[in-house]
Amino acid sequence: MSAMRGGRTRIEARFARLRTEGRAALVSYVMSGDPDLETSAQIMAGLPAAGADIIELGMAFTDPMADGPSIQVAGLRALKAGITLSKTLAMAAEFRRHDTETPVVLMGYYNPIHAFGVPAFLAAAQTAGIDGLIVVDLPPEEDAELCLPALQAGLSFVRLATPTTDEKRLPAVLANTSGFVYYVSYAGITGAGSVDADTVASAVARIRQHTDLPIAVGFGIRTPEQARDIATVADGAVVGTAFTDAVRGSLDPDGKATATTVAAVLDLTRALAAGVAAAASEG
Amino acid sequence: MSKPNSYRAGPDVAGRFGSHGGRFAAETLMPLILELETAYRAAQADPGFRDELDYYLEHYAGRPSPLYFAKRLTDHFGGAKIYFKRDELNHTGSHKINNCLGQMLLARRMGKTRIIAETGAGQHGVASATVSALFGLPCTVYMGEVDVERQQPNVFRMKLLGADVVPVGSGSRTLKDALNEAMRDWVTNVDDTFYIIGTVAGPHPYPELVRDFQSVIGDEAKQQILQAEGRLPDTLVACIGGGSNAMGLFHPFLDDDGVNIIGVEAAGDGIETGRHAASITGGRPGVLHGNRTYLLQDDDGQIIEAHSISAGLDYPGIGPEHAWLHDVGRANYVSATDADALAAFQLCSKLEGIIPALEPAHALAHVAKIAPDLPRDHIIVMNMCGRGDKDIFAVAEMLGVKL
Numbered sequence: 048m049s050a051m052r053g054g055r056t057r058i059e060a061r062f063a064r065l066r067t068e069g070r071a072a073l074v075s076y077v078m079s080g081d082p083d084l085e086t087s088a089q090i091m092a093g094l095p096a097a098g099a100d101i102i103e104l105g106m107a108f109t110d111p112m113a114d115g116p117s118i119q120v121a122g123l124r125a126l127k128a129g130i131t132l133s134k135t136l137a138m139a140a141e142f143r144r145h146d147t148e149t150p151v152v153l154m155g156y157y158n159p160i161h162a163f164g165v166p167a168f169l170a171a172a173q174t175a176g177i178d179g180l181i182v183v184d185l186p187p188e189e190d191a192e193l194c195l196p197a198l199q200a201g202l203s204f205v206r207l208a209t210p211t212t213d214e215k216r217l218p219a220v221l222a223n224t225s226g227f228v229y230y231v232s233y234a235g236i237t238g239a240g241s242v243d244a245d246t247v248a249s250a251v252a253r254i255r256q257h258t259d260l261p262i263a264v265g266f267g268i269r270t271p272e273q274a275r276d277i278a279t280v281a282d283g284a285v286v287g288t289a290f291t292d293a294v295r296g297s298l299d300p301d302g303k304a305t306a307t308t309v310a311a312v313l314d315l316t317r318a319l320a321a322g323v324a325a326a327a328s329e330g
Numbered sequence: 331m332s333k334p335n336s337y338r339a340g341p342d343v344a345g346r347f348g349s350h351g352g353r354f355a356a357e358t359l360m361p362l363i364l365e366l367e368t369a370y371r372a373a374q375a376d377p378g379f380r381d382e383l384d385y386y387l388e389h390y391a392g393r394p395s396p397l398y399f400a401k402r403l404t405d406h407f408g409g410a411k412i413y414f415k416r417d418e419l420n421h422t423g424s425h426k427i428n429n430c431l432g433q434m435l436l437a438r439r440m441g442k443t444r445i446i447a448e449t450g451a452g453q454h455g456v457a458s459a460t461v462s463a464l465f466g467l468p469c470t471v472y473m474g475e476v477d478v479e480r481q482q483p484n485v486f487r488m489k490l491l492g493a494d495v496v497p498v499g500s501g502s503r504t505l506k507d508a509l510n511e512a513m514r515d516w517v518t519n520v521d522d523t524f525y526i527i528g529t530v531a532g533p534h535p536y537p538e539l540v541r542d543f544q545s546v547i548g549d550e551a552k553q554q555i556l557q558a559e560g561r562l563p564d565t566l567v568a569c570i571g572g573g574s575n576a577m578g579l580f581h582p583f584l585d586d587d588g589v590n591i592i593g594v595e596a597a598g599d600g601i602e603t604g605r606h607a608a609s610i611t612g613g614r615p616g617v618l619h620g621n622r623t624y625l626l627q628d629d630d631g632q633i634i635e636a637h638s639i640s641a642g643l644d645y646p647g648i649g650p651e652h653a654w655l656h657d658v659g660r661a662n663y664v665s666a667t668d669a670d671a672l673a674a675f676q677l678c679s680k681l682e683g684i685i686p687a688l689e690p691a692h693a694l695a696h697v698a699k700i701a702p703d704l705p706r707d708h709i710i711v712m713n714m715c716g717r718g719d720k721d722i723f724a725v726a727e728m729l730g731v732k733l
């Protein structure tokens with residue numbers, strides 16, 4: 048794949064378009080393979096039309112140290128249903144056949160990638176039309192592992208900045224970040240807290256002094272109102288746990304998908320997208 | 331691989347032992363992990379820190395622990411001379427107190443006001459709860475539900491000491507999941523909380539500092555064996571969960587060429603059954619809990635549940651320094667099954683009047699394998715790193731005895 052169509056440019060193009068529309072991005076998390084491959088593929092395929100601007104595709108891991116119970120259990124459901132990293136990449140490739148514009152960012156932990164092999168993984172991710180990577184347990188101190196090879200391969204490496212990332216450390220965190228910056232709104236695990244728009248606003252302002260990259264904010268955004276508040280102060284609102292909760296809430300007693308599973312997630316997406324749009328019309 | 335000038339120089343500035351180790355941690359924790367390293371370097375440079383630690387090791391934990399010649403076992407096997415480093419005699423019944431005292435003093439230097447810990451067998455949880463009581467800090471211990479069940483006495487002990495014991499129901503509900511949950515607590519309470527990791531694992535600098543705090547075992551053993559035998563031992567043997575008691579014994583001897591070093595992993599039902607906890611024998615390098623090391627994992631990099639009769643060895647990884655010692659060939663890693671350990675547990679109780687913990691019973695099981703064929707002047711030092719009081723209910727059940 049040529050650099051022109053490489054991952055960084057698809058993310059850049061998306062944020063550029065949103066800027067002309069005067070609104071922030073809705074970044075939607077979907078756990079690949081949850082509750083089964085077919086259903087999660089349907090969810091993913093429906094996300095752009097429902098209003099998701101960027102898709103974060105979760106790579107399941109047995110030991111997700113930074114995640115709360117909802118995303119932990121979603122990953123275990125996916126693993127139980129047979130998800131693998133190869134199948135996740137194949138699902139992304141299938142999505143890309145029908146949608147050449149919506150950026151897809153893989154999110155997860157390093158070990159499954161390590162086991163796949165970094166060069167093989169980067170090649171497969173590129174072929175699948177993946178645009179960026181978020182790998183929770185790879186801080187800048189470990190950039191040589193995956194971040195630098197990924198950048199070399201034309202993929203974005205989206206880094207997390209957190210409330211504990213102080214002024215001194217921020218430049219190091221931003222140095223090899225590309226695509227966008229993901230600001231984690233509170234110190235903690237996913238699904239545990241609630242976002243505070245005022246605190247986030249000052250954190251976003253602080254980060255803006257160090258970078259021209261778009262800044263998306265995640266952790267603790269569940270409702271359209273919260274999405275609106277964050278979309279007012281940041282370039283993107285990331286929603287994760289609310290989606291895995293929506294999947295869980297739609298399952299039958301055996302944990303299998305039902306006729307309402309796909310709709311539950313897409314309805315939530317539409318509501319959140321309306322929240323983000325409301326911020327634009329106010330702003 | 332070429333031989334390094336010293337086997338004791340690691341880790342490097344990035345926390346690596348060869349390709350193992352490192353700092354694979356979430357960004358929220360990174361500033362804290364760097365602060366911990368700074369605080370540890372300052373403590374190392376401060377003689378007052380060492381003095382205070384030595385004071386508590388001697389007057390509170392009861393160090394030095396004896397080096398005991400196990401004559402009846404030696405006669406029983408009819409080969410090598412067997413010595414036990416008696417760390418089971420420490421206050422709280424295992425080597426875990428050495429590390430907990432060190433980390434607690436570090437926590438106090440850093441102004442932390444709350445302690446968290448993970449535990450498998452409950453020994454590290456008890457030691458963490460103990461030092462927390464000693465210094466008046468609240469303590470939360472994460473323990474897998476499976477381990478809560480099989481280590482009831484230690485659960486009650488922790489509660490008596492004033493700790494909060496949180497049963498962990500996620501994943502395999504054993505030690506690895508307790509570690510995940512402790513990390514999740516830490517990431518949520520970064521400002522006031524100190525995480526006392528119980529073994530030589532986790533992001534740098536934990537493997538280094540836990541090793542340093544446990545090296546008192548090997549430092550003492552070296553002096554003691556020189557006094558008893560006038561020479562260094564031929565072989566060291568220790569069991570491996572994460573590897574802290576083993577690293578504590580091994581590290582001071584790493585540059586003594588003639589000393590053969592053996593770590594014993596838990597083989598559970600047998601390596602060939604797949605139901606074991608032997609990460610070096612049966613695993614591949616991967617990244618978990620902040621470091622790269624040998625891990626039990628499937629082809630897709632998902633962590634496989636470990637299995638062992640011993641809750642303290644039931645962990646799918648091993649400390650990164652052990653992984654490196656294996657790679658460079660300085661130490662050998664072998665394994666002992668549940669059945670071997672259970673037999674050694676009973677033999678030691680009957681012949682020496684020492685009821686070992688199930689963890690060092692694995693080390694003894696390997697000693698039982700090699701000692702008979704070694705010459706009578708061959709000296710083995712084995713780390714008797716814990717006492718078996720905590721295990722008697724579980725062992726009774728396995729032997730079909732109703733208490």
Ligand SMILES: Cc1ncc(COP(=O)(O)O)c(C=O)c1O
Nearest residue numbers: 453571572573574575642689716
């Ligand atoms: C007595 C005893 N030995 C060994 C271990 C295993 O830990 P490590 O390998 O870090 O010494 C434990 C852990 O709970 C233990 O209680």
